[in-house]
Amino acid sequence: MEMREHLENIRAACAEHFQLYPCDRPNCPDCVGERRVLRLIDKALAACDDGGWRTMESAPEPGTVVLLYAPSYARRVVEAHRSINGKWWTMTGHHVKFPTHWQPLPMPPKEAPDA
Ligand SMILES: [Zn+2]
Numbered sequence: 523m524e525m526r527e528h529l530e531n532i533r534a535a536c537a538e539h540f541q542l543y544p545c546d547r548p549n550c551p552d553c554v555g556e557r558r559v560l561r562l563i564d565k566a567l568a569a570c571d572d573g574g575w576r577t578m579e580s581a582p583e584p585g586t587v588v589l590l591y592a593p594s595y596a597r598r599v600v601e602a603h604r605s606i607n608g609k610w611w612t613m614t615g616h617h618v619k620f621p622t623h624w625q626p627l628p629m630p631p632k633e634a635p636d637a
Pocket residue numbers: 545546547550551552553
């Protein structure tokens with residue numbers, strides 16, 4: 523099943539729970555928590571729509587290898603890491619200027635052989 527379907531199922535289950543068990547306690551911590559979960563699921567769904575790309579503010583620590591999207595770079599999508607001075611570099615040492623988005627490297631395919 524696609525990630526999007528999993529998220530939509532979780533969202534539907536949460537929303538259904540809300541409908542089945544209406545609550546009118548003011549500032550109920552359970553309801554506040556559940557609404558927060560719904561918002562987080564919506565964010566995850568939005569990220570799915572965008573191919574999982576995130577803006578650079580959330581890019582991980584220097585040294586972590588990620589996928590970058592850099593419109594000015596010839597191949598545009600490239601595997602890269604950030605050095606301590608904040609510059610981004612491909613695995614072959616090319617400087618990637620002005621990346622606008624990043625995402626974690628994907629997991630290997632489920633059926634991937636070990637070697
Ligand atoms: Zn409640």
